[in-house]
Amino acid sequence: MTTYTNHHNLPAALVAAVMNDPYRGGGDISVTKLIDAPQRRVLGMRHAGEISVDVSERIWALLGQAVHNILERAGTDTLVEQRLFAEVEGWQLSGQFDRLHLGDKTLSDYKVTSTYKATGDEQWTRQLNILRWLAHQNGITVETLEIVAIFRDWRQSEATRNPSYPQQAVAVIPIPLWTLEFTEAFIRGRVTAHQMAQGGLETPCTDDERWYSGTVYALMKNGGKRALKVAEDVADLGTPTDDQHIVTRPGVYRRCESHCDVAAFCSQWQTHLARLGGANAPATDTE
Structure with a gap:
């Protein structure tokens, strides 16, 4: 119960x-x-x-x-x-x-x-x-x-x-x-x-079942906080100018993070957390 x-x-x-x-x-x-x-x-x-x-x-x-x-x-x-x-x-x-x-x-x-x-x-x-x-x-x-x-x-x-x-x-x-x-x-x-x-067969959840957001890429102006453009394929952003850079925003498993009652008992989710050091990876700059 x-x-x-x-x-x-x-x-x-x-x-x-x-x-x-x-x-x-x-x-x-x-x-x-x-x-x-x-x-x-x-x-x-x-x-x-x-x-x-x-x-x-x-x-x-x-x-x-x-x-x-x-x-x-x-x-x-x-x-x-x-x-x-x-x-x-x-x-x-x-x-x-x-x-x-x-x-x-x-x-x-x-x-x-x-x-x-x-x-x-x-x-x-x-x-x-x-x-x-x-x-x-x-x-x-x-x-x-x-x-x-x-x-x-x-x-x-x-x-x-x-x-x-x-x-x-x-x-x-x-x-x-x-x-x-x-x-x-x-x-x-x-x-x-x-x-x-x-019956015991391992059945990992799919990305859809985990509400995976998907990794996206954001074109940012140096020193700015809001994206100029966001795309699922980094190639769609083109080559940044000298005053711009691209940030990788890793996808997140929204359901696992906040909407799953059994996440604490799930080896699939715990393995994911272990790979990330216990938390979702932060956004990172892309060369």
Whole structure:
């Protein structure tokens, strides 16, 4: 069981709300775990009693749960928060959708998220298509998928200034439909990967699963603090003039650094830290 800390002295009511998470996935693996890294899931299982999380890191998830509670007010022509099950490769897969409109057969998932995801997210596409497949396995037809994104960091001033910025604090994002055949093949592949990891096969996280930012190069003016130009390929910056220089900004594994509960138990991450002397490498000048 996860141990919770309260290093920022948040109110007791918030602490209790975070600790009393009612989520119960059921089955051998949930949709959210299925699309996540097998290594993270296995480490979480092995070290379940050693994981410590500060309640401040769970506030946005708590607000997401509040949105789901509000969905219970949906009309009578909808199915709300229904959990579905299906057997895949000997495992029971479970998944719960937020809302299914019975009239137009639209499955909606509500996300409290950041504006930088206003154009969508590949994990959302995977999640909703798997939920659609689960619905099909349970005799429920789904014809349209959508994310209802509630932007926690939305600003009216930025919307006024920037036409490409979300113009409202809520956006409906269409999700592309996979074929049911493609979805099933994807699910079977993921289940097999998790089964192999759980059986002891070493399964390092991919760069995508680690939210790797990628190394970039910045053209700087000597004595300046802001980049004149940034590129993924140093050749794109050309040859610096006498009053310029190029700085290498090493890529960082953002999830491993700040968003992974099992990083302390992960040999992949600990090996990376050891190579860097215990911290991410600083930006360096490039000749």
